[in-house]
Amino acid sequence: MNGRKARQRAAEHRRKVESAxxxxxxxxxxxxxxxxxxxxxxxxPAVLVVPVLRDDYPPELKAAVQTRRRASLELECPCGVEVRxxxxxxxxxxxxxxxxxxxxxxxxxxxxxxxxxxRVDG
Ligand SMILES: [Zn+2]
Numbered sequence: 001m002n003g004r005k006a007r008q009r010a011a012e013h014r015r016k017v018e019s020a021x022x023x024x025x026x027x028x029x030x031x032x033x034x035x036x037x038x039x040x041x042x043x044x045p046a047v048l049v050v051p052v053l054r055d056d057y058p059p060e061l062k063a064a065v066q067t068r069r070r071a072s073l074e075l076e077c078p079c080g081v082e083v084r085x086x087x088x089x090x091x092x093x094x095x096x097x098x099x100x101x102x103x104x105x106x107x108x109x110x111x112x113x114x115x116x117x118x119r120v121d122g
Pocket of ligand 1: 100101
């Protein structure tokens, strides 16, 4: 692939991502399924999978899971998440490493609490 084609492809992908994000943000999240560990939400064209908030979590873990859920559903977080949209329209957020909702911190808090928190939304 030459440079111009690569740039065209990248620009096209960026346009698709931007239009998908616009559609996602314009829609309201709607809970479509859940089990003990995770909930599945639809928001516009996106499927969002978030960890279930359990009553028996200690406060720090509960707060982290809450932040994670809010960020996943709203695609926003105080840490300034990076939102990625795949070719298939799947949206995922990546938190700053020191954010309580990041993979790293959430895993550590869960381990300390002897709990397992399923993180499936990237
Ligand atoms: Zn965050």
